[in-house]
Structure formats: structure tokens, C-alpha cells
Amino acid sequence: AFLYQNEAEVGKGIQAMIQDELVDSEGFTVAGETSFLDTWELVDAGLVKAIGISNFNRDQTEDILNKPGLKNKPANNQVATHPYLSQEKLINYCHSQGITVTAYSPLGLPTRPWVKPDKPCLFQDPNIKDIAEKHQRTISQVLLRFLVQREVCVIPKSTTPQHICWFSFQVTMLSLNRNYRLFPLLSYLIIHKDYPFSAEF
Template identity: 40%
Template sequence: MGPKINVPNVKLSSGFDMPIFGLGTWKSKPGEVTEAVKYAIDAGYRHIDCAHVYGNESEVGAGIKAKIDEGVVKREDLFVTSKLWNTFHSVDKVIPACKTTLKNLGLDYLDLYLIHWPLGYQEGGELFPKDANDKTLYSDVDYVDTWKGMEACVTEGLSKSIGVSNFNSHQIDRVLAVAKIKPAVNQIECHPYLNQAKLMEYCKSKGIAVTAYSPLGSPDRPWAKPDDPKLTEDPKLVELSKKYKKSTAQILLKYQVQRGNITIPKSVNKSRIEENIKIFDFELAPEDMAYIDTFDCNGRVCHMMWCNDHKHFPFGIEF
């Protein structure tokens, strides 16, 4: 272990500081994620991104507890995010869902709780409710009503800040129109093939911080096809990585952080977890930032197209 890396914070509209860099845990297997969290905290990560639907919050919590028990960190040193799943959008289901997440993580409070998707699914059963034809079953709960439950999580001390994920500008406008507590964060897919410049600009104008998920293009997404382009192997990025003597992953992560986006790469590999955070000792030149911007091709990988007939499907408008 080298010296602990100090990660800059982003000041949220809620008044709290959020580390601009953290560990993602989507697709991290329960058996591996406890170790991944421990590696990350040892490497200087102080921000862990979780969600109920990932099915591994108990194991994430075990990693956090181990490092608190060892005296490496205190709870208040950490920033822990989780997300409300689509089957809990009814206002009376939000607080119980948040409490389940807290119990699984072994924590008294979250630093940030997000509505995972604007789309509600049929409640009361499976996390992925389907009919006989494998079609997802929806609920008609409006996320604007769900937001009242999110605000109650703050007033009851369950989460310090609240926000949204995968919301478009129109959907955020609708939340802002009713919000007593405004969303502090919008967590969205963001990488050079989908650089989100317009949605970023919109969020900034509303005082909403952006968290970039899948900043490496999510090569291990379950529905990836063998011939899909791999962002980390893009020849244009390989050239940049030679110029800066950094890996393509480090270039991709630095690109987001330099844009001011909170960035949460997922890994369970110790050396990669350590490599990913080593991005605070160099800057990308403005012309290289502009060059990476030109890679945009609306290359969304978490497109949710199987739900594109949902009335709250978020990706039917430009941003």
C-alpha cells in the first residue's frame, strides 16, 4: 500500500460533501464484493455505490464493517449510496425499502438514496415481475409520488441526501415542481460513447450533481454481445493512454472527474481497484478532453429497451 489517495469532494445542494470517486458494486458477486470493498477502503476509496437490486448489500456491509472494526475508517468517513428498486415505488413502500437496505448494509443511515429508475414495476412479488411471455409487468405509480417517500427518508434520518437515477430532464422538471427537498444527484450512464453533455448541462443549471455510472462502458453487462465495441480497447484511447502513460481505464475515469462528474467504476480485482483511483496525479489537456468528447455516438449500453413501452421510459427524448 502506498500513501492514501485523497479524493476531492463535490458539494451537494443538500449541503453535504460527496467524494468525486467511488466504488461501484453492480454485478459484483456476493462472494467477491466483501473483499472488493476492503481493498477499496484500504486504497483510499471513501464512497461506495450500492443498490437493493444488486443482491449483494449484506456482503458490501460486511466489508464496511470489517474496515470500521479494524479502525481503518469511521462510519462518518464513508459516503454510502443505495437505490430504491422499481417494485417499491408506492409512497408507503419507500421507507420500508430503505430500512431493508440499511439492515442489509448494517448501517444506521445512508448518505444518499436514489430512485433507481423512473419506471415502476408491479409490486408485492418478484424484483423482476414478468408475465407468461416474459414481458415485465408494470405498476402505474408516478415517480412524483415516490418522491414524497424519498423526502420522508430524509426527515426520518434514514438518508442525508436523496436523488434520482436514469431520469431525463423532463422527469427531473416534474420532480422539481413538487419537491420540498430537491434531488441532489442524478446518476446516469456516462462514458465517451454517451457523453451526456446536454443532460449534464441541464443538471448543472438546476444545481444537481451528476454521477457517471458505467464510466468504462460496462464491458461485463449481462447482455453484451461478443462483437460489441469495447470502449477500453478503442484505438483512439489506446493512443491517449500511451501519451499519458496511464491505462485506458484511467484515461476514461479522469475524463469524467475532470468534467466534474462523480465517477463510480466497478471492479472486484485488487490491482484494478488500486489502479482506478490513481487518477489524481495528472490532468488531461483541454484539446484531449475535447477530442474524447468527439467519440460520442449515442452508444447507450444500459438502454432498458425491453421497457420502452412504459409510460415513464426515460430514453425516448434527447436528454
């Protein structure tokens, strides 16, 4: 909640669940030494249908895939990806392993509260604006199409058949990749033993 700056909203939701006796306060304690590899036992036990991962690099994903006796691999890896952070190698690796990829922040967080005026903004990029004008589409449609044509799931969904038809065009924006992360990487996260962003992909 701290990273997403929605602590108040999450806190209200937790309090409501405790008040309605849906959970108790003990249910929100997560043991920090639990290995993420152990969570796959929940699939084996039939307690969950599938498990996805988020922000896992290739090495961390391989740790799971190489787990002795692994019966179920991750269903999905959710990562930040957009034209400024194309994550091409990681996405190709996941696809080669049969793991789908979902993009979070596919529009580049244009309203993020920590943005500084000197930081890049996808909605102000002249190349992206040119592509949108050329195809008579909005910048949002171009940004989403960039991901969909690479077989990356996006969190915004289509609500009408007309919206799906808007995607009948192709974009080429790999040259825009800057390896630029829109989320600030907080210093205390960098020292975590499972910090994923030190690896190439």
C-alpha cells in the same frame, strides 16, 4: 436484479434478511402506481436526508423541480455516461439546476455478459488507446478522467493519494460520442409510461 443478471445473489441476500427477521416478505412489495413525486414527502417528514434519481431525462427532472411546494430537489442523477455516450446536454442541464451527476458503467462494462464481438468496446478504441499512451496512463484512468474533468462523480473511488495524482491531465474525447448505450434496452421497458430514453436528453 434481472437487468444486472444478479438475481441469485439478490435472492440470497433477501432470504438472509428474512431469515434474520430484519424484514418480512411484505417489505419487498412495491406498489407500481406510486408516483415518484410522492417520495419527496419522505424528505419533508425527516425520514431520509436526500433523494437521488437515476436515468431521469430533462422532462422527468423538470416534473420534480416544478412540483408545487417542492422544498428539496433531487441531490443527484445517476446515468450511464462514458465517451461513447457523453450525455453532455443532460449533464449540463443537471448542473445548471444544482443537481450533481454520477456515472454508472464509466468503464463501459468491458466484461458485460451480453456483449457481442461486433459491438464497440472502449478498451479497444484506438483513439482512447492513443490518449492513454500519450499521457502514460491506463485506459481505465483515461475513461475516469473524462468524467471527473466534467464534474461527474464516478462510482470507483480512489484509495490512495497517488491514485488522485494520476488525474493531473486533461482529455478531449467528445468526438467519440456515438450516443451508444451499453445496456440493452429491453422491449418491455420501452412501453412503460416513465421510459426516459425517448427524449433527446
